[in-house]
Amino acid sequence: xxxxxxxxxxxxxQTTVSRALNNYPEVNEHxxxxxxxxxxxxxxxxxSRATRLATGxxxxxxxxxxxxxxxxxxxxxxxxxxxASRAYSKRGYELSxxxxxxxxxxxxxxQIASKGSVDGVIVHTPRINDPRIxxxxxxxxxxxxxxxxxxxxxxxxWIDMNNRRAxxxxxxxxxxxxxxxxCLVNGSDSLNFxxxxxxxxxxxxxxxxxxxxxNSIYSGDLTEANGFNAASAALNQSESPTAxxxxxxxxxxxxxxxxxKAGLEMGRDISVIIHDDELSYFQNDDDxxxxxxxxxxxxxxxxxxxxxxxxxxxxxxxxxxTELLDAPLTIGASTGPAKK
Amino acid sequence: xxxxxxxxxxxxxQTTVSRALNNYPEVNEHxxxxxxxxxxxxxxxxxSRATRLATGxxxxxxxxxxxxxxxxxxxxxxxxxxxASRAYSKRGYELSxxxxxxxxxxxxxxQIASKGSVDGVIVHTPRINDPRIxxxxxxxxxxxxxxxxxxxxxxxxWIDMNNRRAxxxxxxxxxxxxxxxxCLVNGSDSLNFxxxxxxxxxxxxxxxxxxxxxNSIYSGDLTEANGFNAASAALNQSESPTAxxxxxxxxxxxxxxxxxKAGLEMGRDISVIIHDDELSYFQNDDDxxxxxxxxxxxxxxxxxxxxxxxxxxxxxxxxxxTELLDAPLTIGASTGPAKK
DNA sequence: CGATTGATTTAAAGCGCTTTGGTTAGGGCA
DNA sequence: TGCCCTAACCAAAGCGCTTTAAATCAATCG
Numbered sequence: 001x002x003x004x005x006x007x008x009x010x011x012x013x014q015t016t017v018s019r020a021l022n023n024y025p026e027v028n029e030h031x032x033x034x035x036x037x038x039x040x041x042x043x044x045x046x047x048s049r050a051t052r053l054a055t056g057x058x059x060x061x062x063x064x065x066x067x068x069x070x071x072x073x074x075x076x077x078x079x080x081x082x083x084a085s086r087a088y089s090k091r092g093y094e095l096s097x098x099x100x101x102x103x104x105x106x107x108x109x110x111q112i113a114s115k116g117s118v119d120g121v122i123v124h125t126p127r128i129n130d131p132r133i134x135x136x137x138x139x140x141x142x143x144x145x146x147x148x149x150x151x152x153x154x155x156x157x158w159i160d161m162n163n164r165r166a167x168x169x170x171x172x173x174x175x176x177x178x179x180x181x182x183c184l185v186n187g188s189d190s191l192n193f194x195x196x197x198x199x200x201x202x203x204x205x206x207x208x209x210x211x212x213x214x215n216s217i218y219s220g221d222l223t224e225a226n227g228f229n230a231a232s233a234a235l236n237q238s239e240s241p242t243a244x245x246x247x248x249x250x251x252x253x254x255x256x257x258x259x260x261k262a263g264l265e266m267g268r269d270i271s272v273i274i275h276d277d278e279l280s281y282f283q284n285d286d287d288x289x290x291x292x293x294x295x296x297x298x299x300x301x302x303x304x305x306x307x308x309x310x311x312x313x314x315x316x317x318x319x320x321x322t323e324l325l326d327a328p329l330t331i332g333a334s335t336g337p338a339k340k
Numbered sequence: 341x342x343x344x345x346x347x348x349x350x351x352x353x354q355t356t357v358s359r360a361l362n363n364y365p366e367v368n369e370h371x372x373x374x375x376x377x378x379x380x381x382x383x384x385x386x387x388s389r390a391t392r393l394a395t396g397x398x399x400x401x402x403x404x405x406x407x408x409x410x411x412x413x414x415x416x417x418x419x420x421x422x423x424a425s426r427a428y429s430k431r432g433y434e435l436s437x438x439x440x441x442x443x444x445x446x447x448x449x450x451q452i453a454s455k456g457s458v459d460g461v462i463v464h465t466p467r468i469n470d471p472r473i474x475x476x477x478x479x480x481x482x483x484x485x486x487x488x489x490x491x492x493x494x495x496x497x498w499i500d501m502n503n504r505r506a507x508x509x510x511x512x513x514x515x516x517x518x519x520x521x522x523c524l525v526n527g528s529d530s531l532n533f534x535x536x537x538x539x540x541x542x543x544x545x546x547x548x549x550x551x552x553x554x555n556s557i558y559s560g561d562l563t564e565a566n567g568f569n570a571a572s573a574a575l576n577q578s579e580s581p582t583a584x585x586x587x588x589x590x591x592x593x594x595x596x597x598x599x600x601k602a603g604l605e606m607g608r609d610i611s612v613i614i615h616d617d618e619l620s621y622f623q624n625d626d627d628x629x630x631x632x633x634x635x636x637x638x639x640x641x642x643x644x645x646x647x648x649x650x651x652x653x654x655x656x657x658x659x660x661x662t663e664l665l666d667a668p669l670t671i672g673a674s675t676g677p678a679k680k
Numbered sequence: 681c682g683a684t685t686g687a688t689t690t691a692a693a694g695c696g697c698t699t700t701g702g703t704t705a706g707g708g709c710a
Numbered sequence: 711t712g713c714c715c716t717a718a719c720c721a722a723a724g725c726g727c728t729t730t731a732a733a734t735c736a737a738t739c740g
Contacts, residue, residue: 002726013690018728028688048455049392050726053695058389060436065422072620073422073639075415082405082413085439094457096400097437099425114385117434223621224593250621253564253593257630260600280412281563281590290597299413342696353720358698368718390696393725 001044010038021046060094061309062118064108066125067101068188072221075250076298077124079279080146083302084122091310093119106135113139120309122146127190142316144309146301149192157312159305159323163193166294166327167200167245170273173292173329174243175208178338179271182216183234183241185227185251189219197247197275213239222247227254235262242338243271249282252291272334275327289332296327341384350378361386400434401649402458404448406465407441408528412561415590416638417464419619420486423642424462431650433459446475453479460649462486467530482656484649486641489532497652499645499663503533506634506667507540507585510613513632513669514583515548518678519611522556523574523581525567525591529559537587537615553579562587567594575602582678583611589622592631612674615667629672636667 007017012035020027020035027035038044052058063084065077081095088095096118100108109132112118120142123132126149133152136143145158167184174182184201187194198217205212215237218230227246234241235258246252252274259266266272276284276293278300284291308321347357352375360367360375367375378384392398403424405417421435428435436458440448449472452458460482463472466489473492476483485498507524514522524541527534538557545552555577558570567586574581575598586592592614599606606612616624616633618640624631648661 003728004726014727015691015729016689019689022728026688031688043450043454045451045454046728047726048457049389049396049398050695051728052389053393053697053725054727054729056389056695067422070620073418075418075619075621078413078415078418081437082407082439085437089438095437097421097425097435098429099422110383111385114383115388117388221621223623225623225626256597279415280410281415281561283563283565286565343698344696354697355699355721356719359719362698366718371718386698387696390725391698393695393727394697394699396725 001042002047003044006038006042006044009042010035018046056116058117058119059092060096060118061088061306062096062098062112062121063124064098064100064105064112064121066105067099068221070221071101072223073099074125074222075279075281076248076277079277079299080124080302080305082280083297083299083304084306085302087303087306087310093310106131109135109139109141113141120144120313122305122309126192128192128195130192142309142312144305144312144321146305147191147193150196151192155320157308157320157322159301159308159325160193161296161301161325161327163196163327164200164203166275166296166329167197168204169200169329170245170275170292170294171201171204172207173335174245174271174273175204175210177243177271177335179241179243180210180338181213181239181241182243182245183213183231184217185222185230185244185246185255186217186219187222187247194219194247201245216241222251224250224254224257227251228258229254231255231258232261235259235264241270243273243335246272246274249274249276249279249284249291249293267334267336269339271336271338273329274334284332289330290334292330292332292335294327294329296325301325341382342387343384346375346378346382346384349382350375358386396456398457398459399432400436400458401428401646402436402438402452402461403464404438404440404445404452404461406445407439408561410561411441412563413439414465414562415619415621416588416617419617419639420464420642420645422620423637423639423644424646425642427643427646427650433650446471449475449479449481453481459653460484462645462649466532468532468535470532482649482652484645484652484661486645487531487533490536491532495660497648497660497662499641499648499665500533501636501641501665501667503536503667504540504543506615506636506669507537508544509540509669510585510615510632510634511541511544512547513675514585514611514613515544515550517583517611517675519581519583520550520678521553521579521581522583522585523553523571524557525562525570525584525586525595526557526559527562527587534559534587541585556581562591564590564594564597567591568598569594571595571598572601575599575604581610583613583675586612586614589614589616589619589624589631589633607674607676609679611676611678613669614674624672629670630674632670632672632675634667634669636665641665 003014007014020032123145126147129151130149148158148160220226244255246255259270264270274291274293276295277298343354347354357375360372463485466487469491470489488498488500560566584595586595599610604610614631614633616635617638
């Protein structure tokens with residue numbers, strides 16, 4: 001059933017039927033009711049391909065998920081997208097997901113803009129000097145960055161957590177507990193968030209005039225295996241750390257395994273603080289959480305990012321929107337005083 | 341730049357330009373070159389909204405991810421979609437992702453079909469007597485199920501692993517190692533795959549005339565926390581299990597934590613076999629894998645499912661396609677002989 | 681009572697492609 | 711030379727909506 005058939009059926013013009021369904025005011029209320037009833041009865045919904053052409057809107061938001069050379073799909077994206085999806089469906093938008101490795105990224109953004117298949121995009125995990133931000137500004141495609149690129153001075157919309165501050169505080173806590181040798185297991189160096197977290201960690205150590213060990217920062221994909229390998233290597237050094245700061249829950253699972261394997265116990269022999277994105281498959285919210293953690297829900301960030309983007313699309317002349325999320329430090333079972 | 345502008349520029353009709361770009365044979369090769377060059381030069385790509393209306397194809401596949409009442413986003417979907425995405429981009433399709441809870445599922449499928457925003461869908465994690473399969477058959481919307489509904493006798497396309505067989509073998513191995521009290525930590529009972537795995541487990545025990553303990557099967561979302569709670573409870577029973585069979589890597593991380601917490605060691609005191617979906621963030625492929633596991637790559641399943649669906653869309657009269665994946669049992673460090 | 685107004689409704693254009701049904705020009709053949 | 715064929719191109723219709731511009735009709739007003 002299409003609009004023509006429905007309006008023939010009703011003895012009305014397509015115009016009136018279309019207007020009735022779209023709640024335009026110039027339609028008699030009685031007619032509107034009749035139209036809506038018939039539409040429901042026949043299960044009529046406007047063909048979205050036609051609507052999109054006619055209105056010039058794709059009613060779709062693009063998420064281009066970067067996959068690096070190691071081809072891993074970070075579970076964080078799942079929860080972020082679950083959050084975003086809520087916002088989209090509330091406002092009649094759809095979500096288009098593309099997986100892209102770094103080399104094809106630029107051409108994908110150009111294609112998307114040129115084909116007009118989306119009204120805007122979310123930029124995931126910005127890197128240092130991220131070319132995507134400049135590109136999207138050129139292409140005039142509305143976008144919101146999840147995270148920031150601190151090396152980019154231009155104005156753009158983003159939602160981010162206070163990475164530097166969170167890791168500064170976490171490091172501080174560990175030092176207050178007497179830890180002097182703290183190992184940071186961080187995300188890949190090229191990513192802005194990882195750099196900010198390192199900065200917080202370094203700043204805190206510097207404040208207390210503690211030297212940063214040569215091998216005390218690990219950078220890489222925060223997989224379970226990498227967490228395990230990083231922590232195992234750290235624990236095998238002569239001056240082995242008494243505490244770990246881990247940038248993700250999943251990475252911390254590997255760290256926990258390494259600690260156990262070394263015959264030590266987390267929280268007693270070795271302290272661990274993680275950043276907890278509150279992934280739904282990895283709750284850390286018992287009365288006494290398993291891990292002491294800085295916390296920020298990535299699902300919430302996804303929902304907010306989506307809402308911001310839709311707002312920008314609705315009123316493009318608005319100044320760029322930004323939102324800084326706090327990541328409070330919550331004490332769990334994985335930290336304790338340093339052993340002498 | 342649109343088709344009209346481009347063809348004016350070239351002094352050709354829209355027809356010829358369109359045909360040249362779409363590699364229709366009735367265009368002079370020299371003209372075709374000229375057109376393609378100009379298109380590239382101006383960065384012209386056909387507006388996808390217009391193409392979709394004109395061709396009547398959405399060039400989009402829908403993935404409707406079910407989210408149950410607990411609102412958790414299973415990381416498995418991430419890798420599955422990463423696989424599917426490869427297939428789509430190779431063939432010029434896009435992926436549209438929707439998150440739906442069970443009550444809204446039916447209406448979402450109906451809407452999608454009626455609006456014509458996708459050419460087909462992937463059905464995720466089928467349940468027992470899953471209404472979605474019948475619904476999609478009625479709606480005549482092409483689909484491929486990831487998994488099966490064994491209670492549905494009709495013909496439909498699916499890709500699945502041999503769940504019953506895999507868990508039968510895994511249970512058998514544990515029994516061969518002398519384990520008599522084996523706890524199964526499984527996915528939610530309403531899901532077809534979980535039921536098949538239970539069946540394999542039960543069949544193997546029955547074959548050896550071993551009684552199935554009343555509390556030896558746990559069902560629920562396979563989160564880390566649930567794995568921990570299930571294993572903790574099992575280990576606190578009077579007749580505590582000497583082995584666990586866990587339906588996912590993530591669940592097994594919780595089981596591992598519970599084992600450690602009980603002061604036991606995995607592989608020595610307690611054996612564990614998992615099903616390993618080969619998620620990219622949770623590799624289990626060391627020389628000696630951490631976990632003994634039945635293995636089947638969900639990313640591969642995603643890619644194959646997508647390819648099957650595109651084939652079905654291209655030739656709808658083809659008989660339903662099916663593909664059964666093997667899940668070989670690989671020995672890792674988490675199993676050993678039962679303690680007497 | 682004719683003109684004006686406002687509330688409804690409609691015909692038709694337009695969104696930017698693809699595709700149908702031609703048209704044109706040149707070459708081959710009897 | 712005249713006819714047919716084929717290669718190459720084109721005008722216009724059509725996809726199913728939205729939206730502009732215009733029409734209709736009853737009510738109102740001076």
